Amino acid sequence: AQKVTQAQTEISVVEKEDVTLDCVYETRDTTYYLFWYKQPPSGELVFLIRRNSFDEQNEISGRYSWNFQKSTSSFNFTITASQVVDSAVYFCALSEAGNAGGTSYGKLTFGQGTILTVHP
């Protein structure tokens, strides 16, 4: 069975600090997809990134970066120079491919989420 663990329930930082959100996953599939979503106070989940299990390259997008390590089953998310607008709940999620074709099976399994508060 697939499982996602976000051990950090809440993180509080001061603006301009760097912060890393941890995500550890469990799956028996060799083909799977990992996601990060942001849920601001308004409540709507916003897609941030998708990675497939065969692509271990780290990715950077502006102040956001992601570190995918299959050896430790981790997919961590770093925000550099945090801003107050980054305050939100962040979810890591996993989807197993479930077939040889590699098309995502669909169902997302989410972690419990990490509440990030950035103080001015």
Place this chain on the structure above:
Amino acid sequence: DTGVSQNPRHKITKRGQNVTFRCDPISEHNRLYWYRQTLGQGPEFLTYFQNEAQLEKSRLLSDRFSAERPKGSFSTLEIQRTEQGDSAMYLCASSLTTSGTDTQYFGPGTRLTVL
């Protein structure tokens, strides 16, 4: 491109009543998902459709819950004989499956309160 829309945004009902929620996916998205999120938790998968076909239902989905997507466009989620434990945010997401991709885009949710 308009996003996923859900109606109503809020619903307050008394225990034992039936409620129905609607989800309109992003145009041309062939997959539509329903999730439930309770306070302090991540969303939990309920069911999903590919076009009109309901392909999977979670064990969380009791027989009081039913979902439809009759023409492969919008979907409805009905809860019969609501219970206080049904109080949650009900989230809908849609995606367009092409080879190797299935990114789900979420709607704003319907918050259900059962008194």
